[in-house]
Amino acid sequence: MACSMHQEVISEIVKKGICSGCGVCAGVCPSEALEMAWEENGDRVAIKVGECPPKCDLCLRVCPFNTQSHDENTLAKDRFEAMSGIQHDEAVGYYLSTYVGYSIIADHRSRGSSGGMCTWMLETLLNKGEVDAVVCVGGGDTHNQLFTYQILDNVEDVRASASSRYYPVDIADVVRQIEAPGEDKRYAVVGLPCTLKALRLAMMYLPRLRKRLVFLLGLVCGHMPNRYYTEYLARLSGVMPDLLETVDYRLKNNKRAGNYSFRAHLRGGAEGQLVPFAGRPSRAWIEGYFQHNACNYCDDVFAETADVVFMDAWLPEYESDPRGHSLTIVRHPILRDLLVERGIEKTCHLEPIPVDKVVASQRGLVYRKKVEIGGRLHRAQRRGEWVPPKRVTPSEEAWRKHRRDIEARYAVQCTSKRLWPKLRKAPLWRFHLRMWRVDWPLRVGLWWGRLRRVVTNPWVLLRMLPRPLRRCCPRSWQRHVLGNSRKGER
Numbered sequence: 493m494a495c496s497m498h499q500e501v502i503s504e505i506v507k508k509g510i511c512s513g514c515g516v517c518a519g520v521c522p523s524e525a526l527e528m529a530w531e532e533n534g535d536r537v538a539i540k541v542g543e544c545p546p547k548c549d550l551c552l553r554v555c556p557f558n559t560q561s562h563d564e565n566t567l568a569k570d571r572f573e574a575m576s577g578i579q580h581d582e583a584v585g586y587y588l589s590t591y592v593g594y595s596i597i598a599d600h601r602s603r604g605s606s607g608g609m610c611t612w613m614l615e616t617l618l619n620k621g622e623v624d625a626v627v628c629v630g631g632g633d634t635h636n637q638l639f640t641y642q643i644l645d646n647v648e649d650v651r652a653s654a655s656s657r658y659y660p661v662d663i664a665d666v667v668r669q670i671e672a673p674g675e676d677k678r679y680a681v682v683g684l685p686c687t688l689k690a691l692r693l694a695m696m697y698l699p700r701l702r703k704r705l706v707f708l709l710g711l712v713c714g715h716m717p718n719r720y721y722t723e724y725l726a727r728l729s730g731v732m733p734d735l736l737e738t739v740d741y742r743l744k745n746n747k748r749a750g751n752y753s754f755r756a757h758l759r760g761g762a763e764g765q766l767v768p769f770a771g772r773p774s775r776a777w778i779e780g781y782f783q784h785n786a787c788n789y790c791d792d793v794f795a796e797t798a799d800v801v802f803m804d805a806w807l808p809e810y811e812s813d814p815r816g817h818s819l820t821i822v823r824h825p826i827l828r829d830l831l832v833e834r835g836i837e838k839t840c841h842l843e844p845i846p847v848d849k850v851v852a853s854q855r856g857l858v859y860r861k862k863v864e865i866g867g868r869l870h871r872a873q874r875r876g877e878w879v880p881p882k883r884v885t886p887s888e889e890a891w892r893k894h895r896r897d898i899e900a901r902y903a904v905q906c907t908s909k910r911l912w913p914k915l916r917k918a919p920l921w922r923f924h925l926r927m928w929r930v931d932w933p934l935r936v937g938l939w940w941g942r943l944r945r946v947v948t949n950p951w952v953l954l955r956m957l958p959r960p961l962r963r964c965c966p967r968s969w970q971r972h973v974l975g976n977s978r979k980g981e982r
């Protein structure tokens with residue numbers, strides 16, 4: 493029977509524009525009838541390259557955006573509910589403990605995105621023999637795929653794979669390798685919330701995968717931009733997309749932790765200019781240039797199905813330190829014990845932090861994924877578009893409140909993906925000018941928000957002073973800066 497006779501992921505998800513490109517469907521397909529490929533608009537999606545086995549709908553059952561699949565609540569409950577000492581928070585999901593800190597091993601912290609704690613965890617799991625290999629994201633082999641998922645079993649390679657890649661990577665090949673018959677090895681996998689949810693679903697149906705994937709390590713995810721985001725940043729750094737060898741998204745400097753720099757590397761060893769995140773890159777990120785449509789319908793901020801989660805410490809008391817701090821939510825007792833034990837052995841610096849501060853560090857994102865999403869779902873319903881059922885229900889109220897922003901963000905996403913293939917080699921001002929026509933409502937909204945914040949609370953102006961000058965201010969003023977900005981959006 494051909495695939496068209498029964499439900500499968502291409503007709504039910506990809507053609508409806510909701511594929512996040514995780515690749516788990518392609519990895520588990522028993523007849524390897526699916527592959528991952530680039531769409532013309534820069535998204536990475538599953539495509540059909542063969543015939544499905546009769547009546548098989550496994551690809552659909554493991555899709556994180558499938559209608560019938562279990563949601564994050566059910567998957568997390570199955571995994572964590574029975575664990576001793578486990579607690580639950582509405583935004584964070586299950587948790588045993590929450591920490592702020594950084595790695596003290598080698599160059600973890602300087603190479604890592606925030607405090608290097610994710611690399612620390614991968615390396616510690618390998619060294620302690622808890623797993624035989626880890627799965628994370630390292631350099632790809634062609635300029636068509638700058639980064640890929642890799643299976644690594646030595647510490648040097650794990651260290652070289654540190655840092656965040658804001659670039660679509662699929663896990664299809666790795667899932668095929670792990671699931672293949674043969675010796676049972678134990679793996680830890682790093683992934684974004686959608687990838688880990690898909691892996692948890694796949695583990696329900698594939699016993700070998702269930703046995704071999706012993707730990708899932710999550711990253712908090714704002715959204716995933718498609719490959720054109722990287723090309724755009726490369727152009728900002730003065731490098732033509734076709735000459736790209738690789739890129740660094742998060743080079744640390746002596747500014748605030750959030751103002752890291754981007755650098756493009758050309759084939760032959762030359763480098764582009766450093767591009768600070770503040771300015772055009774941050775605008776493109778915040779406004780959702782090149783964003784996958786699926787991310788509009790994600791309601792999982794804290795990778796709720798992961799055994800441990802890492803994120804940036806976007807809190808004023810840590811943000812001013814350019815060396816970076818990771819916030820960690822731990823849900824599995826073995827990983828919690830590793831953190832505590834190694835904290836005592838001084839391979840990492842860890843302090844407990846209240847869970848509500850962890851939520852506060854991602855306040856804007858929590859609002860977007862847990863409240864504003866209701867407005868996006870309502871918009872889709874009004875337009876008769878199919879969207880996956882979510883834990884948040886469609887909300888007319890959220891739609892009315894955020895209508896201008898929601899519409900502008902959709903326009904920015906679609907327009908940037910449509911324009912870039914035509915203008916990627918043209919002078920950049922042409923792209924900026926065309927984008928300005930759709931993104932001005934977001935800019936106006938941003939400046940209006942800032943103005944309101946200054947008027948209601950002038951202390952925030954102190955944050956704009958350079959750090960040495962701020963240090964000269966009286967302590968009581970400085971306390972105002974910390975106390976007030978904590979209520980801010982980021």
Ligand SMILES: Cc1cc2nc3c(=O)[nH]c(=O)nc-3n(C[C@H](O)[C@H](O)[C@H](O)COP(=O)(O)OP(=O)(O)OC[C@H]3O[C@@H](n4cnc5c(N)ncnc54)[C@H](O)[C@@H]3O)c2cc1C
Nearest residue numbers: 604605606607608609610611628629655657713714803804
């Ligand atoms: C697309 C994306 C969006 C993010 N959005 C947010 C956000 O909104 N707020 C926030 O606080 N944090 C966000 N993060 C997480 C943040 O960037 C850091 O990854 C996190 O703070 C861990 O830092 P670290 O120094 O502990 O990790 P590191 O020691 O730098 O290790 C990071 C690990 O993640 C792996 N990795 C890198 N890119 C990917 C990827 N695309 N998919 C799977 N694995 C990957 C690396 O191979 C490495 O093993 C995002 C990350 C990504 C990739």
